[in-house]
Amino acid sequence: MARAGLTTDRVTLAGAELADEVGLDHVTMSAVARRLGVKDASLYVHVRGLEDLRGRIALLAADEKTIRIAEATAGRAGQDALTAFANAYRTYAHDHPGRYTATQIPIQIDPELLAQAAGPRRAVDLTYGMLRAYALREPDLTDAVRLVRSTLHGFVSLEAAGGFAHERPAEDSWVRCLEALHNALEHWPAHQEGAAT
Template identity: 75%
Template sequence: MARAGLTAERVTLAGAELADEIGLDRLTMAQVARRLGVKDASLYTHVRGLDDLRGRIALLAADEKTRLMADRMAGRAGKDALVAYANGWREYAHRHPGRYLATQLTVDIDPELVEAAPGPRLAVELTCGLLRGYRLAEPDLTDAVRLLRSTFHGFVALEAAGGFAHQRPAEDSWLRALDALHALLENWPVTEER
């Protein structure tokens, strides 16, 4: 079986593609090897195992998702930026369901690899920049980040699982949720430092 050009990046991308097709939880090293046309053992030269591969997929996905969101937000502020951020999040989750789920994992791989990955750092910068537009500072900034992440992840997870069976379109509820989040962020109750 051909091994030409096999790298950690190619293995990661093949794993990410498969995760989108079959689900992150169903991904195996054997499937990735078949996708690449190599023997299973060949993969272990490039990744340490399935947990390492999933961590690498998480870093790849964090970068892709954050860049998509940043592209959608470019030149926007206030509510327009919030809507663009949220729509980028949701679009990525719909387009890449396996990769998206990887972004929710705790990445426990080579710390140097994590440190060098731009995605997680850019995600923090993008999110904090958005929320500073609402004049939020710590500890409210952290609380607001957690609220956004919980809201967006909860919505897309329920949507993906078919959890919105009501006749009202999920899109209408999404838009109302964004209106409500904007109103809340504009009127955030300031926390006194404890």
């Protein structure tokens, strides 16, 4: 029987909080049960297992990150929107490192639940929408989306791992990276039909 007050959302949130504190790789069913003050078996009424829990953490994080980015970019366009998007993305990764990690791995969860989830789809839509101000068409638009995602993820991941040991502040490099990204998007070489891919 499920413990009174214990829900799938509570279990997911407990797992997400633990992930932020100790890292997603260290989240276990036992650790989440201890955090909630229940026996391990109680959790299985609400989640199928560790992979299901991690998938739910990823969906929670995708929703949170997307909401933060949407609020930051509302009413903005071009470089202004790109900067707001990137800053919201980076801040979320700083504030919720374990949850952020969950958004970067394949989601192992019930396909039906994944199909109903709005966060991952909305995140993609927001990125494409923000880049349309640069007047890119396919396949250039998808290439640009991949460049933006790779740049932001690469920077925040290296930063989190202590990869920027140089005396120059990471914040200064971040600003320059966003300027360079804007410049690359503004002067994107159009895809030529028949060109080597």
